[in-house]
Amino acid sequence: MVSSIINRSLDDAERLNPTLNSFLSVEREHAAERLDVLSNTSGQLPLHGYPIAVKDNICTNGMRTSCASRILENYRAQYDATAIERLNAAGAVVIGKTNMDEFAMGSSNENSAFGTVKNPWDIERVPGGSSGGSAVAVASGVVRAALGSETGGSVRQPASLCGIVGLKPTYGRISRYGLVAFASSLDNIGIFGQTSADAAKVLSMIAGRDERDATSADVAVPDYESALNDEIKGKTLGVPRALFADGLDNDVRHAVEGTIDRLKEQGAEIVEIELPNARYGIAVYYIIATAEASSNLARYDGVRYGFRAEDADELRQMYFKTREEGFGSEVKRRIMLGTYVLSSGYYDAYYSKAQKVRALVKQDYQKALAKCDAIITPTSPTTAFRIGERSDDPLAMYLSDIYTVSANLAGVPAISVPCGLSSERLPIGLQFIGDFWSEGTLLNLANTVETIVPIEEKPAIFAE
Amino acid sequence: MDVRKIAKLAHLDITDAEVEMYTPQLSQIVGYVEQLNEIDTSDIEPMLGGLTAEGEKTDSIRDDVVLASLGQETALSEAPSAVSGHFQVPKVL
Numbered sequence: 001m002v003s004s005i006i007n008r009s010l011d012d013a014e015r016l017n018p019t020l021n022s023f024l025s026v027e028r029e030h031a032a033e034r035l036d037v038l039s040n041t042s043g044q045l046p047l048h049g050y051p052i053a054v055k056d057n058i059c060t061n062g063m064r065t066s067c068a069s070r071i072l073e074n075y076r077a078q079y080d081a082t083a084i085e086r087l088n089a090a091g092a093v094v095i096g097k098t099n100m101d102e103f104a105m106g107s108s109n110e111n112s113a114f115g116t117v118k119n120p121w122d123i124e125r126v127p128g129g130s131s132g133g134s135a136v137a138v139a140s141g142v143v144r145a146a147l148g149s150e151t152g153g154s155v156r157q158p159a160s161l162c163g164i165v166g167l168k169p170t171y172g173r174i175s176r177y178g179l180v181a182f183a184s185s186l187d188n189i190g191i192f193g194q195t196s197a198d199a200a201k202v203l204s205m206i207a208g209r210d211e212r213d214a215t216s217a218d219v220a221v222p223d224y225e226s227a228l229n230d231e232i233k234g235k236t237l238g239v240p241r242a243l244f245a246d247g248l249d250n251d252v253r254h255a256v257e258g259t260i261d262r263l264k265e266q267g268a269e270i271v272e273i274e275l276p277n278a279r280y281g282i283a284v285y286y287i288i289a290t291a292e293a294s295s296n297l298a299r300y301d302g303v304r305y306g307f308r309a310e311d312a313d314e315l316r317q318m319y320f321k322t323r324e325e326g327f328g329s330e331v332k333r334r335i336m337l338g339t340y341v342l343s344s345g346y347y348d349a350y351y352s353k354a355q356k357v358r359a360l361v362k363q364d365y366q367k368a369l370a371k372c373d374a375i376i377t378p379t380s381p382t383t384a385f386r387i388g389e390r391s392d393d394p395l396a397m398y399l400s401d402i403y404t405v406s407a408n409l410a411g412v413p414a415i416s417v418p419c420g421l422s423s424e425r426l427p428i429g430l431q432f433i434g435d436f437w438s439e440g441t442l443l444n445l446a447n448t449v450e451t452i453v454p455i456e457e458k459p460a461i462f463a464e
Numbered sequence: 465m466d467v468r469k470i471a472k473l474a475h476l477d478i479t480d481a482e483v484e485m486y487t488p489q490l491s492q493i494v495g496y497v498e499q500l501n502e503i504d505t506s507d508i509e510p511m512l513g514g515l516t517a518e519g520e521k522t523d524s525i526r527d528d529v530v531l532a533s534l535g536q537e538t539a540l541s542e543a544p545s546a547v548s549g550h551f552q553v554p555k556v557l
Binding site: 075076077078107170171172184185186209211214215216218219277280283284286287290294298301302304305306307308312313314315317318319320321323324327329332333335336337339340341343350352353354355356357358359360362363383394395400408409411436437 | 465467470471473474475476477479480482485486489490492494496497499501502503505508509510511512513514515516517518519521522523524526536538539541542543544545548551553554555556557
Protein backbone atom coordinates (compact mmCIF):
# COMPACT_ATOMS: atom_id res chain seq x y z
CA MET A 1 0.00 0.00 0.00
CA VAL A 2 1.31 3.37 -1.07
CA SER A 3 -0.10 5.21 1.95
CA SER A 4 1.39 2.78 4.48
CA ILE A 5 4.89 3.22 3.01
CA ILE A 6 4.58 7.00 3.17
CA ASN A 7 3.08 6.94 6.66
CA ARG A 8 5.85 4.65 7.89
CA SER A 9 8.46 7.12 6.60
CA LEU A 10 6.67 10.06 8.24
CA ASP A 11 6.39 8.18 11.54
CA ASP A 12 10.06 7.12 11.47
CA ALA A 13 11.14 10.68 10.67
CA GLU A 14 9.22 12.04 13.65
CA ARG A 15 10.26 9.24 16.00
CA LEU A 16 14.00 9.45 15.25
CA ASN A 17 14.24 13.23 14.98
CA PRO A 18 14.67 13.97 18.70
CA THR A 19 17.78 11.73 18.58
CA LEU A 20 19.22 12.56 15.15
CA ASN A 21 17.88 16.06 14.30
CA SER A 22 18.06 15.24 10.60
CA PHE A 23 14.72 16.88 9.67
CA LEU A 24 13.86 20.57 9.98
CA SER A 25 10.27 19.84 9.01
CA VAL A 26 8.23 16.68 8.52
CA GLU A 27 5.58 17.42 5.91
CA ARG A 28 2.58 15.32 6.90
CA GLU A 29 -0.02 17.63 5.37
CA HIS A 30 1.78 17.88 2.07
CA ALA A 31 2.25 14.10 1.99
CA ALA A 32 -1.48 13.56 2.56
CA GLU A 33 -2.30 15.90 -0.34
CA ARG A 34 0.13 14.05 -2.58
CA LEU A 35 -1.37 10.69 -1.61
CA ASP A 36 -4.76 12.08 -2.59
CA VAL A 37 -3.44 13.10 -5.98
CA LEU A 38 -1.77 9.70 -6.45
CA SER A 39 -4.91 7.79 -5.52
CA ASN A 40 -6.70 9.62 -8.34
CA THR A 41 -3.93 8.89 -10.83
CA SER A 42 -4.60 6.05 -13.20
CA GLY A 43 -1.77 3.58 -13.68
CA GLN A 44 1.56 3.19 -11.98
CA LEU A 45 4.06 6.06 -12.13
CA PRO A 46 7.81 5.26 -12.11
CA LEU A 47 8.20 6.47 -8.49
CA HIS A 48 4.58 5.93 -7.43
CA GLY A 49 4.36 6.64 -3.69
CA TYR A 50 8.15 6.72 -3.27
CA PRO A 51 9.07 8.68 -0.11
CA ILE A 52 11.89 11.15 -0.48
CA ALA A 53 13.63 13.62 1.84
CA VAL A 54 14.86 16.94 0.48
CA LYS A 55 17.63 19.23 1.69
CA ASP A 56 16.27 22.51 3.00
CA ASN A 57 18.01 24.59 0.31
CA ILE A 58 15.86 23.12 -2.49
CA CYS A 59 12.61 25.02 -3.06
CA THR A 60 9.43 23.08 -2.31
CA ASN A 61 6.29 25.11 -2.97
CA GLY A 62 4.47 26.09 0.22
CA MET A 63 6.98 24.26 2.41
CA ARG A 64 9.67 25.66 4.60
CA THR A 65 12.95 26.27 2.74
CA SER A 66 15.24 27.78 5.37
CA CYS A 67 18.76 26.76 4.25
CA ALA A 68 19.17 26.14 8.02
CA SER A 69 19.65 29.90 8.42
CA ARG A 70 18.01 32.42 10.74
CA ILE A 71 17.78 34.76 7.77
CA LEU A 72 15.31 32.37 6.04
CA GLU A 73 13.92 30.74 9.19
CA ASN A 74 10.26 31.30 8.31
CA TYR A 75 10.58 31.39 4.53
CA ARG A 76 8.16 29.17 2.64
CA ALA A 77 9.17 28.61 -0.97
CA GLN A 78 6.83 30.11 -3.54
CA TYR A 79 7.57 27.58 -6.27
CA ASP A 80 8.99 24.09 -6.79
CA ALA A 81 12.54 23.47 -7.96
CA THR A 82 12.63 21.65 -11.32
CA ALA A 83 13.97 18.52 -9.59
CA ILE A 84 10.95 18.58 -7.23
CA GLU A 85 8.54 19.18 -10.11
CA ARG A 86 9.96 16.13 -11.89
CA LEU A 87 9.88 13.97 -8.75
CA ASN A 88 6.24 14.90 -8.20
CA ALA A 89 5.40 14.13 -11.81
CA ALA A 90 7.07 10.72 -11.37
CA GLY A 91 4.87 10.02 -8.33
CA ALA A 92 7.39 10.58 -5.51
CA VAL A 93 6.27 12.12 -2.21
CA VAL A 94 8.42 14.66 -0.34
CA ILE A 95 8.08 13.67 3.32
CA GLY A 96 10.25 16.37 4.86
CA LYS A 97 12.98 18.96 4.57
CA THR A 98 16.38 18.10 5.98
CA ASN A 99 18.89 19.84 8.19
CA MET A 100 22.17 21.09 6.72
CA ASP A 101 25.07 23.42 7.31
CA GLU A 102 23.75 26.96 6.92
CA PHE A 103 23.60 27.82 3.19
CA ALA A 104 25.47 24.54 2.53
CA MET A 105 28.66 25.94 4.04
CA GLY A 106 30.34 23.29 6.12
CA SER A 107 31.57 19.72 6.30
CA SER A 108 30.08 18.58 9.61
CA ASN A 109 26.54 19.98 9.89
CA GLU A 110 27.62 21.89 12.99
CA ASN A 111 26.91 25.16 11.17
CA SER A 112 23.13 24.71 11.13
CA ALA A 113 21.26 27.49 12.94
CA PHE A 114 18.92 24.75 14.18
CA GLY A 115 21.32 22.35 15.86
CA THR A 116 23.84 19.72 14.84
CA VAL A 117 22.73 16.53 13.08
CA LYS A 118 23.90 13.29 14.72
CA ASN A 119 25.52 10.39 12.90
CA PRO A 120 23.28 7.30 13.31
CA TRP A 121 26.37 5.06 13.62
CA ASP A 122 27.50 7.02 16.73
CA ILE A 123 25.47 9.97 17.89
CA GLU A 124 28.54 11.65 19.39
CA ARG A 125 29.92 12.05 15.89
CA VAL A 126 29.11 14.34 12.98
CA PRO A 127 27.30 13.01 9.88
CA GLY A 128 29.47 15.16 7.61
CA GLY A 129 28.12 18.06 5.62
CA SER A 130 26.76 20.10 4.29
CA SER A 131 23.90 17.73 3.32
CA GLY A 132 24.12 15.88 6.65
CA GLY A 133 20.37 15.76 7.30
CA SER A 134 19.61 14.11 3.96
CA ALA A 135 22.47 11.63 4.47
CA VAL A 136 21.15 10.70 7.91
CA ALA A 137 17.55 10.41 6.70
CA VAL A 138 18.75 7.71 4.28
CA ALA A 139 21.34 6.09 6.57
CA SER A 140 18.82 5.77 9.42
CA GLY A 141 16.32 4.01 7.13
CA VAL A 142 13.64 6.73 7.10
CA VAL A 143 13.77 6.95 3.28
CA ARG A 144 15.59 5.01 0.57
CA ALA A 145 16.70 8.18 -1.23
CA ALA A 146 17.11 11.89 -0.61
CA LEU A 147 18.19 15.01 -2.47
CA GLY A 148 21.18 16.99 -1.31
CA SER A 149 23.39 19.59 -2.91
CA GLU A 150 27.09 19.75 -3.65
CA THR A 151 29.48 22.63 -4.06
CA GLY A 152 32.66 20.89 -2.93
CA GLY A 153 31.68 17.44 -1.67
CA SER A 154 28.54 18.12 0.35
CA VAL A 155 26.83 14.93 -0.84
CA ARG A 156 29.78 12.55 -1.19
CA GLN A 157 31.47 13.36 2.14
CA PRO A 158 28.35 12.85 4.34
CA ALA A 159 27.47 9.74 2.29
CA SER A 160 30.92 8.40 3.14
CA LEU A 161 30.64 9.26 6.85
CA CYS A 162 27.13 7.74 7.07
CA GLY A 163 27.71 4.55 5.04
CA ILE A 164 25.45 5.20 2.04
CA VAL A 165 25.75 6.07 -1.66
CA GLY A 166 26.17 9.73 -2.65
CA LEU A 167 26.22 10.92 -6.26
CA LYS A 168 27.38 14.26 -7.61
CA PRO A 169 26.42 14.32 -11.28
CA THR A 170 28.11 16.20 -14.13
CA TYR A 171 27.67 19.98 -13.95
CA GLY A 172 24.56 20.62 -16.06
CA ARG A 173 23.05 17.12 -15.61
CA ILE A 174 20.34 18.22 -13.13
CA SER A 175 18.71 21.64 -13.36
CA ARG A 176 19.68 24.02 -10.57
CA TYR A 177 16.42 25.98 -10.91
CA GLY A 178 15.08 26.24 -7.37
CA LEU A 179 18.34 25.24 -5.70
CA VAL A 180 19.26 28.19 -3.48
CA ALA A 181 22.52 29.52 -4.95
CA PHE A 182 25.79 29.25 -3.04
CA ALA A 183 28.51 29.17 -5.73
CA SER A 184 26.77 28.88 -9.08
CA SER A 185 29.69 27.56 -11.15
CA LEU A 186 30.19 24.70 -8.65
CA ASP A 187 26.68 23.96 -7.31
CA ASN A 188 24.89 20.71 -8.23
CA ILE A 189 21.88 18.88 -6.93
CA GLY A 190 23.11 15.48 -5.74
CA ILE A 191 21.41 12.24 -4.74
CA PHE A 192 21.72 9.96 -1.71
CA GLY A 193 20.61 6.34 -1.91
CA GLN A 194 20.73 3.37 0.41
CA THR A 195 22.14 1.68 -2.70
CA SER A 196 23.36 2.81 -6.10
CA ALA A 197 20.11 1.42 -7.58
CA ASP A 198 18.15 3.91 -5.46
CA ALA A 199 20.34 6.78 -6.65
CA ALA A 200 20.05 5.57 -10.27
CA LYS A 201 16.26 5.44 -10.05
CA VAL A 202 16.02 9.05 -8.83
CA LEU A 203 18.66 10.39 -11.25
CA SER A 204 16.76 8.95 -14.24
CA MET A 205 13.71 10.97 -13.19
CA ILE A 206 15.28 14.36 -12.46
CA ALA A 207 18.16 14.69 -14.94
CA GLY A 208 17.96 16.54 -18.23
CA ARG A 209 17.67 19.91 -19.90
CA ASP A 210 15.52 22.59 -18.29
CA GLU A 211 14.93 25.93 -20.01
CA ARG A 212 14.88 27.67 -16.64
CA ASP A 213 18.53 26.80 -15.98
CA ALA A 214 20.67 28.01 -18.88
CA THR A 215 23.58 25.86 -17.66
CA SER A 216 21.58 22.61 -17.83
CA ALA A 217 22.81 20.67 -20.84
CA ASP A 218 20.80 19.10 -23.62
CA VAL A 219 22.21 15.58 -23.22
CA ALA A 220 20.03 12.45 -23.45
CA VAL A 221 19.06 10.83 -20.13
CA PRO A 222 19.38 7.03 -20.14
CA ASP A 223 17.58 4.66 -17.77
CA TYR A 224 20.43 4.49 -15.28
CA GLU A 225 18.90 1.71 -13.21
CA SER A 226 18.61 -0.76 -16.07
CA ALA A 227 22.32 -0.29 -16.84
CA LEU A 228 23.40 -1.75 -13.47
CA ASN A 229 24.85 -5.15 -14.30
CA ASP A 230 28.10 -5.41 -12.28
CA GLU A 231 29.94 -6.01 -15.53
CA ILE A 232 33.29 -4.30 -15.03
CA LYS A 233 35.59 -6.68 -16.92
CA GLY A 234 37.97 -4.63 -19.03
CA LYS A 235 37.19 -1.37 -17.26
CA THR A 236 40.33 0.61 -16.53
CA LEU A 237 40.52 2.26 -13.12
CA GLY A 238 43.09 4.95 -12.36
CA VAL A 239 44.66 5.28 -8.94
CA PRO A 240 46.40 8.59 -8.08
CA ARG A 241 48.85 7.09 -5.55
CA ALA A 242 50.39 10.47 -4.70
CA LEU A 243 47.10 11.47 -3.08
CA PHE A 244 47.10 8.45 -0.75
CA ALA A 245 49.45 10.38 1.49
CA ASP A 246 49.66 12.48 4.65
CA GLY A 247 46.50 12.80 6.68
CA LEU A 248 44.90 9.66 5.25
CA ASP A 249 43.59 7.50 8.08
CA ASN A 250 45.03 3.97 8.12
CA ASP A 251 41.68 2.17 8.26
CA VAL A 252 40.45 4.23 5.32
CA ARG A 253 43.60 3.43 3.34
CA HIS A 254 43.24 -0.31 4.05
CA ALA A 255 39.57 -0.45 3.10
CA VAL A 256 40.15 1.45 -0.15
CA GLU A 257 43.25 -0.55 -1.11
CA GLY A 258 41.43 -3.79 -0.29
CA THR A 259 38.51 -2.81 -2.50
CA ILE A 260 40.87 -1.91 -5.34
CA ASP A 261 42.30 -5.47 -5.10
CA ARG A 262 38.80 -6.94 -5.21
CA LEU A 263 37.89 -4.84 -8.27
CA LYS A 264 41.03 -6.20 -9.96
CA GLU A 265 39.87 -9.75 -9.20
CA GLN A 266 36.59 -8.87 -10.92
CA GLY A 267 38.47 -8.09 -14.11
CA ALA A 268 39.15 -4.37 -13.82
CA GLU A 269 42.54 -3.16 -14.92
CA ILE A 270 44.26 -0.89 -12.41
CA VAL A 271 46.59 1.82 -13.71
CA GLU A 272 48.58 4.52 -11.94
CA ILE A 273 47.62 8.07 -12.81
CA GLU A 274 48.67 11.53 -11.71
CA LEU A 275 46.60 14.56 -10.74
CA PRO A 276 49.48 16.97 -10.04
CA ASN A 277 47.28 20.01 -9.33
CA ALA A 278 44.70 18.23 -7.15
CA ARG A 279 46.55 19.34 -4.02
CA TYR A 280 45.69 22.94 -4.88
CA GLY A 281 41.98 22.10 -5.02
CA ILE A 282 41.09 23.37 -1.55
CA ALA A 283 42.88 26.69 -2.11
CA VAL A 284 41.19 27.23 -5.49
CA TYR A 285 37.84 26.20 -4.05
CA TYR A 286 37.95 28.60 -1.10
CA ILE A 287 38.65 31.51 -3.42
CA ILE A 288 36.08 30.72 -6.12
CA ALA A 289 33.32 29.41 -3.85
CA THR A 290 33.55 32.31 -1.40
CA ALA A 291 33.76 34.90 -4.19
CA GLU A 292 30.60 33.54 -5.80
CA ALA A 293 28.90 33.21 -2.41
CA SER A 294 29.63 36.81 -1.45
CA SER A 295 27.83 37.86 -4.60
CA ASN A 296 24.96 35.32 -4.42
CA LEU A 297 24.22 36.03 -0.76
CA ALA A 298 23.98 39.78 -1.36
CA ARG A 299 20.27 39.16 -2.03
CA TYR A 300 19.55 38.61 1.68
CA ASP A 301 18.86 42.18 2.68
CA GLY A 302 15.60 42.02 4.61
CA VAL A 303 13.50 43.50 1.81
CA ARG A 304 11.78 40.82 -0.27
CA TYR A 305 11.73 37.74 1.95
CA GLY A 306 13.14 36.31 5.14
CA PHE A 307 14.27 37.93 8.34
CA ARG A 308 14.49 41.71 8.88
CA ALA A 309 16.21 43.26 11.91
CA GLU A 310 13.70 45.34 13.82
CA ASP A 311 15.51 48.23 15.39
CA ALA A 312 16.84 50.02 12.29
CA ASP A 313 15.56 53.48 11.49
CA GLU A 314 17.07 53.87 8.05
CA LEU A 315 17.62 51.59 5.05
CA ARG A 316 21.38 51.05 5.10
CA GLN A 317 21.36 50.35 8.80
CA MET A 318 18.56 47.84 8.19
CA TYR A 319 20.73 45.99 5.63
CA PHE A 320 23.74 45.89 7.95
CA LYS A 321 21.79 44.73 11.01
CA THR A 322 19.66 42.20 9.13
CA ARG A 323 22.71 40.51 7.65
CA GLU A 324 24.70 40.67 10.88
CA GLU A 325 21.88 39.12 12.92
CA GLY A 326 20.58 36.76 10.24
CA PHE A 327 23.79 35.00 9.14
CA GLY A 328 25.77 32.56 11.27
CA SER A 329 29.52 32.77 11.80
CA GLU A 330 30.72 30.44 9.02
CA VAL A 331 28.52 32.18 6.47
CA LYS A 332 29.88 35.58 7.53
CA ARG A 333 33.43 34.21 7.42
CA ARG A 334 32.94 33.07 3.81
CA ILE A 335 31.10 36.21 2.70
CA MET A 336 34.01 38.28 4.04
CA LEU A 337 36.66 36.03 2.48
CA GLY A 338 34.82 36.26 -0.86
CA THR A 339 34.44 40.02 -0.53
CA TYR A 340 38.17 40.29 0.19
CA VAL A 341 39.33 38.21 -2.81
CA LEU A 342 37.08 40.22 -5.13
CA SER A 343 37.94 43.62 -3.68
CA SER A 344 39.76 46.28 -5.62
CA GLY A 345 43.48 45.54 -5.89
CA TYR A 346 43.19 41.87 -4.91
CA TYR A 347 41.04 40.45 -7.73
CA ASP A 348 43.94 39.43 -10.01
CA ALA A 349 46.07 38.03 -7.19
CA TYR A 350 43.32 35.79 -5.86
CA TYR A 351 40.23 35.32 -8.01
CA SER A 352 41.85 35.46 -11.42
CA LYS A 353 44.73 33.26 -10.23
CA ALA A 354 42.25 30.70 -8.85
CA GLN A 355 40.37 30.58 -12.16
CA LYS A 356 43.62 29.77 -13.94
CA VAL A 357 44.55 27.00 -11.51
CA ARG A 358 40.98 25.71 -11.85
CA ALA A 359 41.70 25.31 -15.59
CA LEU A 360 44.80 23.26 -14.67
CA VAL A 361 42.79 21.04 -12.32
CA LYS A 362 40.32 20.37 -15.15
CA GLN A 363 43.19 19.59 -17.57
CA ASP A 364 44.55 17.07 -15.05
CA TYR A 365 41.24 15.22 -15.12
CA GLN A 366 41.01 15.31 -18.90
CA LYS A 367 44.50 13.81 -19.20
CA ALA A 368 43.89 11.18 -16.51
CA LEU A 369 40.46 10.19 -17.82
CA ALA A 370 41.88 9.70 -21.30
CA LYS A 371 43.79 6.75 -19.76
CA CYS A 372 41.04 5.22 -17.61
CA ASP A 373 37.26 4.85 -17.26
CA ALA A 374 37.19 6.16 -13.71
CA ILE A 375 39.53 7.36 -10.99
CA ILE A 376 39.49 5.83 -7.49
CA THR A 377 40.25 7.75 -4.30
CA PRO A 378 39.01 7.67 -0.72
CA THR A 379 36.00 10.01 -0.36
CA SER A 380 37.14 11.47 2.94
CA PRO A 381 40.58 11.17 4.58
CA THR A 382 38.95 10.07 7.86
CA THR A 383 35.80 8.44 9.19
CA ALA A 384 33.19 10.51 11.07
CA PHE A 385 34.88 12.81 13.58
CA ARG A 386 33.53 13.82 16.98
CA ILE A 387 31.12 16.72 17.31
CA GLY A 388 33.14 19.79 18.30
CA GLU A 389 36.49 18.27 17.30
CA ARG A 390 37.18 20.64 14.39
CA SER A 391 34.70 23.42 14.96
CA ASP A 392 37.24 25.98 16.22
CA ASP A 393 39.59 25.51 13.30
CA PRO A 394 37.97 26.48 9.98
CA LEU A 395 41.01 25.53 7.89
CA ALA A 396 41.22 22.00 9.39
CA MET A 397 37.52 21.63 8.61
CA TYR A 398 38.05 22.78 5.00
CA LEU A 399 40.71 20.07 4.54
CA SER A 400 38.00 17.40 5.14
CA ASP A 401 37.07 18.01 1.50
CA ILE A 402 40.52 17.36 0.04
CA TYR A 403 39.37 14.39 -2.12
CA THR A 404 36.03 15.82 -3.21
CA VAL A 405 36.44 19.51 -4.19
CA SER A 406 38.37 19.02 -7.39
CA ALA A 407 35.51 17.15 -9.13
CA ASN A 408 33.33 20.24 -8.56
CA LEU A 409 36.09 22.48 -9.93
CA ALA A 410 36.36 20.33 -13.07
CA GLY A 411 32.59 19.74 -13.38
CA VAL A 412 33.01 15.96 -13.67
CA PRO A 413 30.67 13.45 -11.96
CA ALA A 414 31.70 11.44 -8.91
CA ILE A 415 30.15 8.95 -6.54
CA SER A 416 30.87 7.74 -3.01
CA VAL A 417 30.05 4.15 -2.07
CA PRO A 418 30.63 2.36 1.25
CA CYS A 419 33.63 -0.01 1.10
CA GLY A 420 34.06 -1.11 4.71
CA LEU A 421 33.92 -0.28 8.39
CA SER A 422 36.78 1.00 10.53
CA SER A 423 38.03 -0.67 13.72
CA GLU A 424 35.62 1.67 15.55
CA ARG A 425 32.73 0.34 13.40
CA LEU A 426 32.37 3.56 11.42
CA PRO A 427 31.66 3.56 7.67
CA ILE A 428 34.38 4.20 5.09
CA GLY A 429 33.59 5.54 1.63
CA LEU A 430 35.36 5.01 -1.69
CA GLN A 431 35.03 7.55 -4.48
CA PHE A 432 34.87 6.98 -8.23
CA ILE A 433 35.36 10.06 -10.41
CA GLY A 434 34.48 9.77 -14.10
CA ASP A 435 34.42 11.75 -17.32
CA PHE A 436 31.55 14.10 -18.18
CA TRP A 437 28.20 12.29 -18.52
CA SER A 438 29.58 8.97 -17.23
CA GLU A 439 27.08 8.66 -14.36
CA GLY A 440 25.99 5.26 -15.71
CA THR A 441 29.54 3.90 -15.47
CA LEU A 442 30.00 5.33 -11.96
CA LEU A 443 26.70 3.89 -10.72
CA ASN A 444 27.63 0.50 -12.15
CA LEU A 445 31.05 0.59 -10.46
CA ALA A 446 29.41 1.55 -7.16
CA ASN A 447 26.90 -1.25 -7.61
CA THR A 448 29.79 -3.67 -8.11
CA VAL A 449 31.43 -2.51 -4.87
CA GLU A 450 28.13 -3.10 -3.05
CA THR A 451 28.15 -6.66 -4.40
CA ILE A 452 31.79 -7.55 -3.74
CA VAL A 453 32.28 -5.68 -0.44
CA PRO A 454 28.84 -5.93 1.19
CA ILE A 455 28.32 -4.29 4.59
CA GLU A 456 25.78 -6.26 6.58
CA GLU A 457 25.97 -4.18 9.75
CA LYS A 458 23.32 -1.47 10.30
CA PRO A 459 23.82 1.84 12.13
CA ALA A 460 23.05 1.93 15.88
CA ILE A 461 20.01 4.09 15.13
CA PHE A 462 17.98 2.53 12.32
CA ALA A 463 14.24 2.53 11.55
CA GLU A 464 12.40 -0.87 11.58
CA MET B 465 43.82 42.33 6.83
CA ASP B 466 41.33 45.06 7.78
CA VAL B 467 38.34 42.89 8.73
CA ARG B 468 36.22 45.90 9.65
CA LYS B 469 36.64 47.40 6.19
CA ILE B 470 35.75 44.09 4.51
CA ALA B 471 32.68 43.69 6.72
CA LYS B 472 31.57 47.15 5.68
CA LEU B 473 31.89 46.22 1.99
CA ALA B 474 29.84 43.07 2.71
CA HIS B 475 27.15 45.01 4.62
CA LEU B 476 27.80 43.23 7.91
CA ASP B 477 27.59 45.18 11.17
CA ILE B 478 30.18 42.99 12.92
CA THR B 479 31.02 43.26 16.61
CA ASP B 480 34.41 43.82 18.28
CA ALA B 481 34.40 40.19 19.42
CA GLU B 482 33.90 39.06 15.81
CA VAL B 483 36.74 41.27 14.59
CA GLU B 484 38.95 39.58 17.14
CA MET B 485 37.84 36.10 16.06
CA TYR B 486 37.86 36.62 12.28
CA THR B 487 41.14 38.53 11.96
CA PRO B 488 43.49 35.60 12.70
CA GLN B 489 41.18 33.04 11.01
CA LEU B 490 40.91 34.97 7.75
CA SER B 491 44.66 35.69 7.75
CA GLN B 492 45.33 31.98 8.18
CA ILE B 493 43.00 31.03 5.31
CA VAL B 494 44.42 33.73 3.04
CA GLY B 495 47.93 32.51 3.93
CA TYR B 496 46.86 29.02 2.91
CA VAL B 497 45.36 30.01 -0.45
CA GLU B 498 48.49 32.01 -1.31
CA GLN B 499 50.23 28.67 -2.04
CA LEU B 500 48.72 29.11 -5.52
CA ASN B 501 51.45 31.67 -6.20
CA GLU B 502 53.97 28.84 -6.55
CA ILE B 503 52.28 27.76 -9.82
CA ASP B 504 53.24 29.42 -13.09
CA THR B 505 49.96 30.31 -14.80
CA SER B 506 51.25 32.90 -17.26
CA ASP B 507 50.05 30.90 -20.30
CA ILE B 508 46.78 29.66 -18.82
CA GLU B 509 43.36 30.96 -19.81
CA PRO B 510 41.14 31.38 -16.72
CA MET B 511 38.25 28.92 -16.44
CA LEU B 512 35.14 31.02 -16.05
CA GLY B 513 32.55 28.42 -15.09
CA GLY B 514 31.72 24.77 -14.86
CA LEU B 515 30.11 24.29 -18.27
CA THR B 516 30.96 21.19 -20.28
CA ALA B 517 31.37 21.28 -24.07
CA GLU B 518 27.83 19.87 -24.32
CA GLY B 519 26.59 22.58 -21.99
CA GLU B 520 28.30 25.24 -24.13
CA LYS B 521 26.55 23.87 -27.20
CA THR B 522 23.12 23.81 -25.59
CA ASP B 523 21.02 26.63 -26.96
CA SER B 524 20.00 28.78 -24.02
CA ILE B 525 17.66 30.98 -26.02
CA ARG B 526 14.00 30.08 -25.60
CA ASP B 527 11.03 31.24 -27.64
CA ASP B 528 9.99 34.78 -26.78
CA VAL B 529 6.56 34.01 -25.38
CA VAL B 530 4.86 35.22 -22.24
CA LEU B 531 4.79 32.58 -19.51
CA ALA B 532 3.03 32.64 -16.16
CA SER B 533 5.05 34.32 -13.40
CA LEU B 534 4.66 34.47 -9.63
CA GLY B 535 2.22 37.37 -9.68
CA GLN B 536 2.27 40.37 -7.38
CA GLU B 537 0.42 38.82 -4.48
CA THR B 538 2.69 35.77 -4.23
CA ALA B 539 5.81 37.83 -4.86
CA LEU B 540 4.97 40.05 -1.89
CA SER B 541 3.69 37.25 0.36
CA GLU B 542 7.05 36.50 2.00
CA ALA B 543 8.15 40.12 2.45
CA PRO B 544 8.84 41.30 6.03
CA SER B 545 6.82 44.39 5.19
CA ALA B 546 4.63 45.07 2.15
CA VAL B 547 1.99 47.68 1.55
CA SER B 548 -0.25 48.58 -1.41
CA GLY B 549 1.57 46.31 -3.82
CA HIS B 550 5.05 47.46 -2.80
CA PHE B 551 7.91 46.24 -0.63
CA GLN B 552 8.14 48.61 2.31
CA VAL B 553 11.52 49.64 3.76
CA PRO B 554 12.70 52.09 6.44
CA LYS B 555 13.40 55.64 5.26
CA VAL B 556 16.33 56.17 2.90
CA LEU B 557 18.49 58.98 4.25
